[in-house]
Amino acid sequence: MTVGSVAFPDMPAISTIRLNAVSAGIKKTNQLDLMLMELPAGATVAGVFTQNAFCAAPVMVCKQHITQHPRYILVNSGNANACTGEQGITAALDCCKAIEASSSVTHLAHQQVLPFSTGVIGEPLPADKIINAIPALLSGLDKSHWPLAANSIMTTDTCPKGASSTFNYQGETIVVNGISKGAGMINPNMATMLGFIATNATVKQDVLDVLSFNAANQSFNRITIDGDTSTNDSCILVAAGETTCVVDDSNSDLFRLLEKAVNSVYKTLAQAIVRDGEGATKFISVQVEEGATANECLQVAYAIAHSPLVKTACFASDPNWGRIVAAIGYAGIESLNVDNIRVYLDDVLIVENGGRADSYREAAGQEVMNQNEITLRVCLGRGDAAETIWTTDLSHEYVTINAEYRT
Amino acid sequence: MTVGSVAFPDMPAISTIRLNAVSAGIKKTNQLDLMLMELPAGATVAGVFTQNAFCAAPVMVCKQHITQHPRYILVNSGNANACTGEQGITAALDCCKAIEASSSVTHLAHQQVLPFSTGVIGEPLPADKIINAIPALLSGLDKSHWPLAANSIMTTDTCPKGASSTFNYQGETIVVNGISKGAGMINPNMATMLGFIATNATVKQDVLDVLSFNAANQSFNRITIDGDTSTNDSCILVAAGETTCVVDDSNSDLFRLLEKAVNSVYKTLAQAIVRDGEGATKFISVQVEEGATANECLQVAYAIAHSPLVKTACFASDPNWGRIVAAIGYAGIESLNVDNIRVYLDDVLIVENGGRADSYREAAGQEVMNQNEITLRVCLGRGDAAETIWTTDLSHEYVTINAEYRT
Numbered sequence: 001m002t003v004g005s006v007a008f009p010d011m012p013a014i015s016t017i018r019l020n021a022v023s024a025g026i027k028k029t030n031q032l033d034l035m036l037m038e039l040p041a042g043a044t045v046a047g048v049f050t051q052n053a054f055c056a057a058p059v060m061v062c063k064q065h066i067t068q069h070p071r072y073i074l075v076n077s078g079n080a081n082a083c084t085g086e087q088g089i090t091a092a093l094d095c096c097k098a099i100e101a102s103s104s105v106t107h108l109a110h111q112q113v114l115p116f117s118t119g120v121i122g123e124p125l126p127a128d129k130i131i132n133a134i135p136a137l138l139s140g141l142d143k144s145h146w147p148l149a150a151n152s153i154m155t156t157d158t159c160p161k162g163a164s165s166t167f168n169y170q171g172e173t174i175v176v177n178g179i180s181k182g183a184g185m186i187n188p189n190m191a192t193m194l195g196f197i198a199t200n201a202t203v204k205q206d207v208l209d210v211l212s213f214n215a216a217n218q219s220f221n222r223i224t225i226d227g228d229t230s231t232n233d234s235c236i237l238v239a240a241g242e243t244t245c246v247v248d249d250s251n252s253d254l255f256r257l258l259e260k261a262v263n264s265v266y267k268t269l270a271q272a273i274v275r276d277g278e279g280a281t282k283f284i285s286v287q288v289e290e291g292a293t294a295n296e297c298l299q300v301a302y303a304i305a306h307s308p309l310v311k312t313a314c315f316a317s318d319p320n321w322g323r324i325v326a327a328i329g330y331a332g333i334e335s336l337n338v339d340n341i342r343v344y345l346d347d348v349l350i351v352e353n354g355g356r357a358d359s360y361r362e363a364a365g366q367e368v369m370n371q372n373e374i375t376l377r378v379c380l381g382r383g384d385a386a387e388t389i390w391t392t393d394l395s396h397e398y399v400t401i402n403a404e405y406r407t
Numbered sequence: 408m409t410v411g412s413v414a415f416p417d418m419p420a421i422s423t424i425r426l427n428a429v430s431a432g433i434k435k436t437n438q439l440d441l442m443l444m445e446l447p448a449g450a451t452v453a454g455v456f457t458q459n460a461f462c463a464a465p466v467m468v469c470k471q472h473i474t475q476h477p478r479y480i481l482v483n484s485g486n487a488n489a490c491t492g493e494q495g496i497t498a499a500l501d502c503c504k505a506i507e508a509s510s511s512v513t514h515l516a517h518q519q520v521l522p523f524s525t526g527v528i529g530e531p532l533p534a535d536k537i538i539n540a541i542p543a544l545l546s547g548l549d550k551s552h553w554p555l556a557a558n559s560i561m562t563t564d565t566c567p568k569g570a571s572s573t574f575n576y577q578g579e580t581i582v583v584n585g586i587s588k589g590a591g592m593i594n595p596n597m598a599t600m601l602g603f604i605a606t607n608a609t610v611k612q613d614v615l616d617v618l619s620f621n622a623a624n625q626s627f628n629r630i631t632i633d634g635d636t637s638t639n640d641s642c643i644l645v646a647a648g649e650t651t652c653v654v655d656d657s658n659s660d661l662f663r664l665l666e667k668a669v670n671s672v673y674k675t676l677a678q679a680i681v682r683d684g685e686g687a688t689k690f691i692s693v694q695v696e697e698g699a700t701a702n703e704c705l706q707v708a709y710a711i712a713h714s715p716l717v718k719t720a721c722f723a724s725d726p727n728w729g730r731i732v733a734a735i736g737y738a739g740i741e742s743l744n745v746d747n748i749r750v751y752l753d754d755v756l757i758v759e760n761g762g763r764a765d766s767y768r769e770a771a772g773q774e775v776m777n778q779n780e781i782t783l784r785v786c787l788g789r790g791d792a793a794e795t796i797w798t799t800d801l802s803h804e805y806v807t808i809n810a811e812y813r814t
Contacts, residue, residue, distance in 0.1 A: 053743040054736030054761075083732050085762030121729025122763055308715070308801075309809055316810035322528025325490050329461030336460040354461075355492030356529050394715075396806050402716055403723035 002159055002275045003283040003372050003392070011146040011164045011177045014200045016040035016240045018141035021152030024133035026078035026119070026126055032152035034130060036099075036137045037073040037196060040240055044205045045070045045114075046212035047236040048220075056232040057081045057088030057125075058115040061096070068111040072099050073196060073236065074130075075153050077181070080232050081117040081125040091127040092117075098131040102138055118181065118194055118232055119155055150179035153194055156401055157181050158276055163268035165261040169254055172243050174201050176258070178265040180220075180235075182273035193220055195235035195269055201258055203239035203247040210250055212237040215262050219270035222389045224305050237262070274390045279397030282314050285375040289386040296333050297387035300378060303331035311394035314374065319365030321350045324376060333380075340381030345369065409566055409682045410690040410779050410799070418553040418571045418584045421607045423447035423647045425548035428559030431540035433485035433526070433533055439559035441537060443506075443544045444480040444603060447647055451612045452477045452521075453619035454643040455627075463639040464488045464495030464532075465522040468503070475518040479506050480603060480643065481537075484560050484588070487639050488524040488532040498534040499524070505538040509545055525562055525588065525601055525639055557586040560601055563808060564588050565683055570675035572668040576661055579650050581608050583665070585672040587627075587642075589680035600627055602642035602676055608665055610646035610654040617657055619644040622669050626677035629796045631712050644669070681797045686804030689721050692782040696793040703740050704794035707785060710738035718801035721781065726772030728757045731783060740787075747788030752776065 017039060024034040039045070047066055049059050058081055074095060081088050096113035117125065150160035161180045166173060178197035195216075203211070216235050239247075247254050275283050286305050291297035304310055307327040313320040324343055329336075343351035345368040350360045368374060424446060431441040446452070454473055456466050465488050481502060488495050503520035524532065557567035568587045573580060585604035602623075610618070623642050646654075654662050682690050693712050698704035711717055714734040720727040731750055736743075750758035752775040757767045775781060 052733060052736035053740065054732050054745050080729070083729055083758065083762050085760055088762065120727075121733060308805070312806055312809035315806065318810070320527075322487070322490055325461050326459060326528060329459035333460065338461050351490065353492055355490050355495065394806060396803050398715070399719055399722065399801060399803050399806060402719035403725070 003280050004275050008147055008150065008160055008162050009164045011162055012166060012175050013143040014175055014177060014198055014240055014242070015143055016200075016242055017198050017238070018143050019145040019149040020137050020140040020142065021145065021148045022133050022136050022140070024076065024129045026076055026129055032148070033076055033078045034133050034137060035075040035149045035152040036141065037149065038141050039071050039073070039238055041071070042241045043070070044203055044208045044239045044241065045236065046205070046208040047234060048212060048216045050233045054083055056117060057084055058092045058117045059232060059234060060089060061092045062114045062116065062234060065096070065111050065114050068109065070114050071105055071108060071112040072103070073114045073116065074099060075116040075118070075194065076125075076130055077153050077155050078119040079117055079123055079125050080119045080121045082121040082232055084122065084124055088125060091125040094127045095130045098134045102134050114236070116194055116232070116234055118153065146177055146179060153179065153181040155181065156278055161269055161272040161276070163265040163272070165264050167257055167261055169245055169257060172245055174243060174258065174261070175199060176261045176265045178269050180269035180273060182276055193233040193235070193273060195220060195266070196238070197236065197262065197265055197269070198238040198240060199258070199262070200240050200242040201247055202241040202243045202245065203258070207247050207250055207255065208237060208239050211259060211262050214259075215266040218263060219266035223270050223274050224302065224389060224391050271390055274392055277392035278401045279395040279399070280392035281372065281395050282393040283373045284314060284391050284393065285388055286391060287375055287377045287386070287388045288380065289377065290379045290381050290383060291385040291387070292383040294385045294387055296380070296382075297385050298389070299333060300328055300331045300380065301387055301389045303327045304376060304378070305389055305391040308394055311392070314369070314393035315395045317366070317369040319345060319350070319362060319369045321345070321365065325351055328378060337381070342379040342381070344377040346375050410687050411682050415554055415557065415567055415569050416571050418569055419573060419582050420550040421582055421584060421605055421647055421649070422550055423607075423649055424605050424645070425550050426552040426556040427544050427547040427549065428552065428555045429540050429543050429547070431483065431536045433483055433536055439555070440483055440485045441540050441544060442482040442556045442559040443548065444556065445548050446478050446480070446645055448478070449648045450477070451610055451615045451646045451648065452643065453612070453615040454641060455619060455623045457640045461490055463524060464491055465499045465524045466639060466641060467496060468499045469521045469523065469641060472503070472518050472521050475516065477519050477521050478512055478515060479510070479520040480523065481506060481520055482523040482525070482560050482601065483532075483537055484562050485526040486524060486530055486532050487526045487528045489528040489639055491529070491531055495532060498532040501534045502537045505541045509541050521643070523601055523639070523641055525560065553584060553586060560586065560588040562588065563685055568676055568679040568683070570672040570679070572671050574664050574668055576652055576664060579652055581650060581665065581668070582606060583668045583672045585676050587676035587680060589683055600640040600642070600680060602627060602673070603645070604643065604669065604672055604676070605645040605647060606665070606669070607647050607649040608654055609648040609650045609652065610665070614654050614657055614662065615644060615646050618666060618669050621666070622673040625670060626673035630677050630681050631709065631796060631798050678797055681799055684799035685808045686802040686806070687799035688779065688802050689800040690780045691721060691798050691800065692795055693798060694782055694784045694793070694795045695787065696784065697786045697788050697790060698792040698794070699790040701792045701794055703787070703789075704792050705796070706740060707735055707738045707787065708794055708796045710734045711783060711785070712796055712798040715801055718799070721776070721800035722802045724773070724776040726752060726757070726769060726776045728752070728772065732758055735785060744788070749786040749788070751784040753782050
């Protein structure tokens with residue numbers, strides 16, 4: 001069950017990008033669990049990866065391979081291939097080599113395959129199952145298979161996640177398509193999150209790197225469900241190089257148009273992960289304004305978004321604003337003057353002058369909390385910086401999902 | 408329901424310290440909600456207080472009054488008098504003044520009363536109810552009323568918490584008694600936690616300050632239930648000054664004996680709060696060893712103890728050690744070499760060389776996780792520092808308690 005609508009969009013084909021997904025038998029049931037995306041020669045590729053010190057074997061391999069002109073993105077769900085030591089690296093490389101062996105692309109090296117895994121940590125990757133499924137995977141590649149691909153990368157997700165944006169530039173249609181998966185262990189710096197975004201545009205590598213970094217920073221790095229940063233997560237941006245117009249300058253109009261489209265796809269995909277957060281019944285925007293620095297805004301926003309007390313109050317639709325105030329108070333901001341702080345539920349002012357606002361009536365707060373989309377807004381009264389992050393409530397269903405994940 | 412036994416102990420009277428508790432009508436039901444402890448003239452008093460920037464009105468008052476030779480400790484439960492602005496300060500002072508007006512202690516100033524509050528944040532303190540109850544409170548003071556006092560300070564606690572330790576020194580019996588309350592919003596630096604500890608010993612102020620600070624640091628500042636630091640919490644150590652022997656030197660044998668007794672009372676009280684943690688079904692010790700610094704040990708320990716994924720796995724008795732490893736990985740330790748890390752469930756080695764230990768069998772991990780007391784032990788392989796903290800699992804009951812707290 002998701003909060004709000006996350007209907008899968010129409011995704012126009014990008015003619016030189018083909019996809020496929022099959023069931024390789026990694027997941028216990030007969031679900032799709034292996035996806036392949038084929039990229040054209042000359043595509044540029046950029047990515048951001050998890051900051052977790054125990055980063056998974058495929059992430060280590062990807063960081064090496066991404067500079068080798070990637071031609072394939074291979075993703076399995078059901079097993080994270082994380083904390084699997086040397087054996088895990090070998091398994092990931094064996095899968096890349098199986099693509100090299102079976103693909104019809106000439107002169108393909110296994111270093112041109114980017115492997116990704118998501119699922120349980122610490123179990124050996126069943127590389128043989130993946131390798132056996134590769135011929136079927138290659139034979140069914142098709143440019144229309146975006147929905148199939150989105151379905152195959154799901155773990156605890158309850159729905160596939162996609163986003164698409166299109167614009168015209170000098171007679172050419174530029175498309176940005178993306179798919180992502182969540183849904184737990186979501187925290188800044190690439191949590192248990194995978195995102196694959198592609199455009200038909202022709203984009204120079206250094207410009208693509210900027211686009212990828214900035215878009216991830218404003219989207220996937222601004223969502224949190226449980227504060228846990230996973231070992232695997234990665235977000236990849238591909239530019240297929242189909243257009244005659246070239247994005248080679250980050251000061252151009254074309255760059256700005258593409259940036260807008262890319263950012264919107266990233267943001268929709270990131271918010272879809274929160275809307276489908278484990279056990280989520282509310283979609284909560286935490287908006288912190290009037291900070292001295294962007295960093296202190298984020299500090300306060302994450303203290304609120306990570307507080308189990310705030311999250312359970314949201315689950316109960318309880319305007320227990322004292323818990324929000326307590327979280328602001330322990331966020332660790334130096335010389336915070338609480339008398340200057342204002343707190344709002346949507347547009348309802350609840351706290352000012354260090355206490356409950358005179359104008360506040362609980363009925364007004366209750367009305368906001370009854371909604372399934374809520375904005376918690378904090379004005380720190382210290383400057384002009386502002387940041388917004390997105391999170392969920394903490395429900396019984398979250399505990400159920402995470403207590404039973406492996407059973 | 409608590410994890411393990413937290414039976415209320417026998418508490419020998421301290422002849423010059425008298426206590427009482429009544430129902431003042433602050434809580435909705437007819438429960439005890441107001442407690443008074445009377446201290447003798449010449450008692451020394453030390454305390455540690457919440458670090459929350461939104462610290463509550465009574466905490467602000469206490470910080471002023473604690474240097475004025477306190478004669479009374481007044482505690483209400485059911486209302487935190489936090490985020491109540493100027494009005495909250497006035498209400499706390501009015502309660503102190505009511506003690507001054509009604510007490511038979513001669514030359515008592517209201518500055519010699521320490522006020523404490525615990526309960527819902529942001530509601531005005533019903534000072535009139537407290538003031539009305541003060542004559543009854545004063546008239547029933549008795550040195551045997553420690554259990555009554557422990558009962559009256561409870562909020563979401565399911566049982567009263569007490570601890571006592573006694574030793575002999577040169578023919579005198581020295582007693583240390585303490586009571587505390589939890590049970591949610593527990594995090595280092597005085598969370599929603601109140602502790603009142605008293606000894607009959609004669610202790611010089613500067614020595615008492617050291618005892619109080621160190622004992623709190625090794626106990627109440629090493630427990631976490633949900634990572635939320637409250638606006639109110641305080642821990643007070645009283646030395647009644649009844650003994651002829653005087654603790655005036657922190658290098659003496661007597662100091663070391665008293666320190667041992669005080670530390671043991673603090674630790675028992677702090678662990679009792681975790682055992683009675685909201686919804687707790689497990690008592691979890693997180694022990695981090697071989698760190699380069701104590702600080703990095705704490706960083707790793709809190710990352711594990713705060714992870715909802717680790718906590719829900721513990722609730723499910725699931726040896727899902729990948730979640731422990733992921734938490735170590737995102738704890739933010741600089742240049743962490745994961746190949747040097749060992750992770751144990753009790754004595755069962757589960758992780759080494761960056762992956763699952765060859766010797767590990769899931770049945771052994773399962774056996775540990777089935778217990779209701781578990782030690783998660785991490786050896787970082789970086790040095791000699793070590794730290795231990797105590798926490799609980801995250802259960803359905805936690806969500807229920809915190810979603811329904813105000814209803």
